[in-house]
Amino acid sequence: xxxxxxxxxxxxxxxxxxxxxxxxxxxxxVELELVHxxxxxxxxxxxxxxxxxxxxxxxxGVPVGxxxxxxxxxxxxxxxxxxxxxFSTLAETLGPALxxxxxxxxxxxxxxxxxxxxxxxxxxxxxxxxxxxxxxxHLRATGTSFADLMGVSRDQGPVPxxxxxxxxxxxxxxxxxxxxxxxxQGYARVKMKIGRDADVEPIGAVRRAHPGLFLQADGNExxxxxxxxxxxxxxxxxxxxxxxxFARGDLGAHAHLARRITTPVCLxxxxxxxxxxxxxxxxxxxSVVCVKPSRLGGFGPALEAIRFCVASSVPVWIGGMFETGFxxxxxxxxxxxxxxxxxxxxxxxxxxxxxxxxxAAVPAYxxxxxxxxxxxxxxxxxxxxxxxxxxxxxxxxxxxxxxx
Numbered sequence: 416x417x418x419x420x421x422x423x424x425x426x427x428x429x430x431x432x433x434x435x436x437x438x439x440x441x442x443x444x445v446e447l448e449l450v451h452x453x454x455x456x457x458x459x460x461x462x463x464x465x466x467x468x469x470x471x472x473x474x475x476g477v478p479v480g481x482x483x484x485x486x487x488x489x490x491x492x493x494x495x496x497x498x499x500x501x502f503s504t505l506a507e508t509l510g511p512a513l514x515x516x517x518x519x520x521x522x523x524x525x526x527x528x529x530x531x532x533x534x535x536x537x538x539x540x541x542x543x544x545x546x547x548x549x550x551x552x553h554l555r556a557t558g559t560s561f562a563d564l565m566g567v568s569r570d571q572g573p574v575p576x577x578x579x580x581x582x583x584x585x586x587x588x589x590x591x592x593x594x595x596x597x598x599x600q601g602y603a604r605v606k607m608k609i610g611r612d613a614d615v616e617p618i619g620a621v622r623r624a625h626p627g628l629f630l631q632a633d634g635n636e637x638x639x640x641x642x643x644x645x646x647x648x649x650x651x652x653x654x655x656x657x658x659x660x661f662a663r664g665d666l667g668a669h670a671h672l673a674r675r676i677t678t679p680v681c682l683x684x685x686x687x688x689x690x691x692x693x694x695x696x697x698x699x700x701x702s703v704v705c706v707k708p709s710r711l712g713g714f715g716p717a718l719e720a721i722r723f724c725v726a727s728s729v730p731v732w733i734g735g736m737f738e739t740g741f742x743x744x745x746x747x748x749x750x751x752x753x754x755x756x757x758x759x760x761x762x763x764x765x766x767x768x769x770x771x772x773x774x775a776a777v778p779a780y781x782x783x784x785x786x787x788x789x790x791x792x793x794x795x796x797x798x799x800x801x802x803x804x805x806x807x808x809x810x811x812x813x814x815x816x817x818x819x
Contacts, residue, residue, distance in 0.1 A: 422565050422752060423718045429564065430524035430553035435479055437522045437814055440510040441469040444502055444808040448769040449737070453581045453608075463737050463768060464489050464498045466541075467802070468505055468548040472522060479556045482797055483548030486709030486736035487540045493635075493684075494710070496540045504541040506810040508534055513545060514814050525550055525715065532712065539687060539712035546713035547745070551793040561745055561794070562787035565752040574750045574785050577604030577631075577758035578766070579735070583617040590617055591624055601781065604629040604655070604758035610637040615648050622652040629758065634660035636684060640668040647676045655757075656681040656703045656730075663687075669700040679703045683734055687711060689719040696729060703757075707734040708749065721753045735760030740773040744794030748787040761785060770805065772797045 447463045466485035473479060487494065487501040496504075512531045516523050523530075528549055532542055554561060578597045583590040594605055607618060609632045618632060631654060638646060638660040646660060656679040661668040663684040673680040681703035686692050687710050695701050704724050708717040724731040733750040735743065743764050750759045764771040773795045788795055 423715075423722060425564050425566070426550075426715055426718055427526040428524065429526075429550055430522065431526065433474070433522065433524070433553055433556065435472050435474045435522040435552065435556055436520045437470060437472045437514065437517045438520075439471045439814055440513060440812040441471065442502060442506045442510060442810045442812070443467040443469065443802065443806050444498060445772070445802060445805040446807045447739070447772075447805060450767050450769055451581070453579075453737070453767075459581075460489060460737075462489060464807070465739060465772075466498050466501050466505065466544065467797075468510070468544045470522070470548050470552045472552065474556045479552060481548050481550070481552030481555055481792065482741060483544040483546065483551060484739060484742040485540050485544035486707070486738065486742070488736070494540060496538055501538065501541045501544070502808070502810075504535050504538045505545065506812070509538075509541055509545050510810075510812045513549075514812060517814070520814055522549065522552060525553070529715075540709045543709045543711075543713040546715065547742070547793055550714065555792045558791045560787075560789045560791055561748045562751065562789055565748060567748060567751045567787050569789075571751060571786075574747055574761065574787070575603040575756065575758035576761045576785050577606055577629075577732070578602045578762045579606045579633075579760055580608065582608045582610055582613045585613070587617060587620050591620060594621055594625065594628075598625055598628065602758075602762065604631065606631040606633055606658070606760070608633050608635060610634070611642070615645075618649060618652050618654070629655055631655050631658060631681070633658040633683070636660070636662050640665070640671060643668075643672050643675050646672065650677045654678045658705060659683045659685065666695055666698050666700040669695075670698050673699055673702065679730075681705055683707065684710070686720070689716050689723065692720045693723060696724075696727065702729065704729055704731045705734040706731055706749075706753075707736065708746070709736060710734075714745070714749065717749060718752075721749075721755075725753065725755075730757050731755050732757035733759035733761065735762075737767055738764065739768065739797075740764040740771045741794040741797055744773075744788040747785060748793075751787045770801065772801050772805070774798055 468483035682701040683705040
């Protein structure tokens with residue numbers, strides 16, 4: 416499958432013919448725990464708070480609703496948005512604006528929703544969550560899955576799945592044990608977080624243990640242009656790519672690195688819009704693209720970026736932000752729609768979250784045979800009781816008698 420204009424148009428037109436009355440918007444903060452602390456060059460994460468958006472309405476007298484999930488993390492060391500700022504943006508700006516946008520109380524289409532993007536130009540993660548909630552509502556109202564909307568064939572093969580491991584923290588034996596287990600489980604790729612004090616040695620140890628492993632390294636902006644010669648040592652280990660070693664705004668340094676090393680350079684944090692994807696490729700700052708719908712500002716911009724990469728024969732893969740199983744299922748569908756053979760960050764949520772917000776997969780999840788979810792909506796329905804149990808904060812916004 417090659418993602419084309421039809422998929423992009425189908426997304427933009429989603430809900431154009433709908434007549435769903437929007438009654439209210441709910442913003443929640445749920446507190447979840449990670450199975451293992453995730454160490455990166457930017458710090459360590461032990462918990463995973465998640466901001467959720469829920470829309471409530473009816474379609475011809477039939478109650479309907481949908482969910483959106485925000486990718487913002489507990490703090491702003493990785494993105495300028497954290498859970499607190501994203502919650503505030505949704506509760507104070509985007510949520511009320513959605514209620515105001517609803518003409519005669521009707522939920523707008525995805526295309527019409529774009530009018531709200533300029534209200535929060537520095538909050539793409541929050542906007543992406545709202546976009547997801549609107550799309551999920553429209554899809555559930557019509558009994559349509561995200562995979563069907565994207566034209567993903569039921570005969571399409573399984574989506575390749577990658578796993579992520581944090582920095583070794585000096586524990587090489589523990590690192591190798593975790594990677595051995597991931598390989599044994601059938602993961603098609605492992606991405607290692609690296610930093611100045613933990614890069615060549617752990618990568619070398621993993622490569623010696625697994626000579627044929629599809630292996631990536633993620634620098635999370637920990638290096639500077641002065642480290643280029645040091646990073647060139649990684650060429651020895653046949654990495655699939657080196658991801659985001661330098662600051663997100665420094666495309667020049669990444670272009671310099673790309674000319675110096677044979678390992679392909681991949682960008683992630685730098686890519687916050689389809690326009691930036693084009694700029695990065697045109698300047699030679701990268702030759703591999705990590706697509707994160709949340710950072711790009713939603714699935715609409717993500718589809719545009721993927722289409723451009725596919726048309727330019729640029730390898731693309733879908734990144735992750737330790738999502739719940741709901742948002743991860745949407746990313747699996749996006750990976751299937753892209754047609755890319757590169758494994759993405761698509762491991763099951765229960766491999767990194769102690770408690771997921773969707774019911775456990777039946778049959779048990781198998782990394783070698785993951786396929787897009789076909790239930791109506793962007794992903795599997797969230798379990799309301801589990802969401803309620805983990806909710807730490809909630810804001811209700813009602814349409815009110817004067818809406819529209």
